[in-house]
Amino acid sequence: MMLRWWLSTSALLSSLMIVLVLGFLLQSSWPLIQQQGIAFIIGDEWYPFESLYGMLPALMGTVWAVTLALLIALPCGVAAAIFCAELLPAQLRGAMRFSMELMAGVPSVVYGLLGMWVLLPLLESQLELLTGRTLLAAGLLLALMILPTIMVLSEDAIRAVRQSQREAAKSLGIGWDATLWRVLLPQAWPGIRVATLLATGRAMGETVAVMLVVGSIDRIPDPFYNFLQPAQTLTSRIGREMAEASIGSLHWAALLFCGLLLALIAMGLSFMTPRKRIAA
Amino acid sequence: MSVASQQYRYTPGKALVLLLALPALLIPTMVLCYIFWQAAPVLNWGFLFGTADGVGFGVTEGIFSQLVGSLLLAIMACLIAIPFALGTALYYRTFATPWQQRLLNAMFNMLQGIPPIVFGLCGLVVLVNLFSWGVSLLSGAVVLAVVVLPLLVLNTLATLERIPNEYSEAGSALGLTKGAIILRLWLPRSWLQLLTGLLLAMARALSETAPIMFTATVFSGVVWPDSIFSPVTTLQTHIFYLAQEGNEPLLISIAWGSAAVLVLLVASFGLLARLLQKLGDN
Numbered sequence: 001m002m003l004r005w006w007l008s009t010s011a012l013l014s015s016l017m018i019v020l021v022l023g024f025l026l027q028s029s030w031p032l033i034q035q036q037g038i039a040f041i042i043g044d045e046w047y048p049f050e051s052l053y054g055m056l057p058a059l060m061g062t063v064w065a066v067t068l069a070l071l072i073a074l075p076c077g078v079a080a081a082i083f084c085a086e087l088l089p090a091q092l093r094g095a096m097r098f099s100m101e102l103m104a105g106v107p108s109v110v111y112g113l114l115g116m117w118v119l120l121p122l123l124e125s126q127l128e129l130l131t132g133r134t135l136l137a138a139g140l141l142l143a144l145m146i147l148p149t150i151m152v153l154s155e156d157a158i159r160a161v162r163q164s165q166r167e168a169a170k171s172l173g174i175g176w177d178a179t180l181w182r183v184l185l186p187q188a189w190p191g192i193r194v195a196t197l198l199a200t201g202r203a204m205g206e207t208v209a210v211m212l213v214v215g216s217i218d219r220i221p222d223p224f225y226n227f228l229q230p231a232q233t234l235t236s237r238i239g240r241e242m243a244e245a246s247i248g249s250l251h252w253a254a255l256l257f258c259g260l261l262l263a264l265i266a267m268g269l270s271f272m273t274p275r276k277r278i279a280a
Numbered sequence: 281m282s283v284a285s286q287q288y289r290y291t292p293g294k295a296l297v298l299l300l301a302l303p304a305l306l307i308p309t310m311v312l313c314y315i316f317w318q319a320a321p322v323l324n325w326g327f328l329f330g331t332a333d334g335v336g337f338g339v340t341e342g343i344f345s346q347l348v349g350s351l352l353l354a355i356m357a358c359l360i361a362i363p364f365a366l367g368t369a370l371y372y373r374t375f376a377t378p379w380q381q382r383l384l385n386a387m388f389n390m391l392q393g394i395p396p397i398v399f400g401l402c403g404l405v406v407l408v409n410l411f412s413w414g415v416s417l418l419s420g421a422v423v424l425a426v427v428v429l430p431l432l433v434l435n436t437l438a439t440l441e442r443i444p445n446e447y448s449e450a451g452s453a454l455g456l457t458k459g460a461i462i463l464r465l466w467l468p469r470s471w472l473q474l475l476t477g478l479l480l481a482m483a484r485a486l487s488e489t490a491p492i493m494f495t496a497t498v499f500s501g502v503v504w505p506d507s508i509f510s511p512v513t514t515l516q517t518h519i520f521y522l523a524q525e526g527n528e529p530l531l532i533s534i535a536w537g538s539a540a541v542l543v544l545l546v547a548s549f550g551l552l553a554r555l556l557q558k559l560g561d562n
Contacts, residue, residue, distance in 0.1 A: 003459045007375060010367025014429055015387040021394070021402050021426075028405050079300030087294065096305070103308045105550050107487035109516050110539045113523040114311060117532060144311070147304055177293030205395020207490035208520055235397055235490070242401070242494055247409055259401040263394050270393035 068139025077150030157191020420496020435477030
């Protein structure tokens with residue numbers, strides 16, 4: 001009886017957690033919605049002191065940073081996965097994989113330190129920018145952070161393709177390149193897709209590292225594809241301004257709404273991810 | 281032609297793969313080496329076990345109180361999360377209907393995807409302000425517990441799934457209650473893997489910064505927390521503040537030293553987990 005009580009209570013509580021989180025976020029950001037409607041989501045001006053809470057700059061910043069990170073990390077990560085799975089001798093494969101798992105565990109704040117004191121000076125001197133704090137810096141740093149995730153999961157996907165498929169291709173006289181494009185990658189694609197979606201989620205939610213390098217200026221890049229300008233992401237805005245906002249103010253509500261937005265996008269992403277019951 | 285020579289023969293595809301893979305393979309290694317190279321000058325026993333005497337701007341010789349703060353938060357978070365994670369996973373295996381199983385699955389996959397900063401925000405609103413726990417060890421530990429909860433639950437589920445059904449069936453055929461089956465059959469068989477999951481959760485809790493930034497930590501002024509309602513200093517936030525505000529080479533080298541210690545700490549939990557997993561597989 002006691003057992004049943006314990007088990008059901010904990011199951012109920014932990015599955016209610018997500019509802020509680022969303023509920024609290026909505027409840028605390030309600031004053032803003034009540035006062036300004038919902039149109040501020042697509043507003044392009046964020047000036048807390050004038051009660052302007054347009055979400056568009058930070059939304060675009062987030063999308064840009066994540067896109068840049070994926071553009072860099074996806075080709076490199078998948079290529080590295082192919083290299084490890086298909087070309088590397090089996091003895092080295094274990095070591096490579098181990099170091100990748102190690103890299104995946106490096107805390108994000110360490111990447112932040114690296115970005116701040118290595119990447120920013122490098123960008124400033126190489127690209128002759130006034131400030132290295134740009135969307136590009138955030139994208140590069142995020143790429144580095146999601147690389148291990150993409151690599152490890154893609155390697156799993158490629159290695160899961162049956163050996164008989166490779167042998168069949170070889171016996172048909174199909175070369176290595178064609179086997180890769182026509183056999184391995186199409187079959188591993190579902191796995192690579194999951195890796196991409198997980199990496200997208202991680203990149204989107206990353207806070208401290210991005211906050212240190214993105215510049216935190218609430219402005220839509222001009223023109224919109226200019227990623228050499230300082231910008232703001234949803235997470236960096238929360239991180240920067242949460243300490244300044246006074247409790248219960250509209251500013252506070254707007255920041256909590258940023259959190260709600262993040263949570264909703266993340267939930268959308270996990271709906272798109274095919275269910276995998278057992279997490280690695 | 282032998283298989284080996286074919287594997288290493290040049291093709292344009294291989295060249296492309298190698299070209300793209302090279303940065304992905306080299307840069308992470310370089311990053312790790314760079315961290316330790318930068319940290320080397322400050323890493324010594326005095327740095328590791330020294331504590332702040334004054335309340336200056338991080339110009340302290342040691343990081344011991346930050347180290348203890350980080351570990352304390354992570355351990356408390358895991359202690360809070362364990363009963364819920366274990367209970368939920370066991371409920372899933374014992375009482376849940378298929379419909380409830382699907383729901384729990386969806387919930388935890390979703391919970392895992394939510395960015396940690398969102399939990400930090402909720403912690404700030406609910407724990408710090410509404411419950412008036414303040415910026416404290418307890419608030420931070422509860423927030424971190426929620427962050428590691430999905431990881432622990434999914435890990436425990438994966439472990440329980442590996443127990444053959446015959447075990448539990450034989451158990452119930454012998455008239456064992458559900459409690460006895462859990463205690464006498466499942467636990468002895470899977471405690472090693474459960475411990476592995478716990479170590480991974482510890483590593484995760486140690487590497488999170490965003491959720492504890494507003495809920496548990498201060499930069500200086502605290503050496504040792506004197507109760508669970510006292511704020512702490514942690515390695516993660518120490519690195520963050522030094523990286524952000526530091527303008528002297530000394531401060532930055534302290535940041536690199538702390539980063540190296542944190543990386544080593546997280547990696548050692550990961551390594552230990554891996555070792556246990558190997559032990560459990562055999």
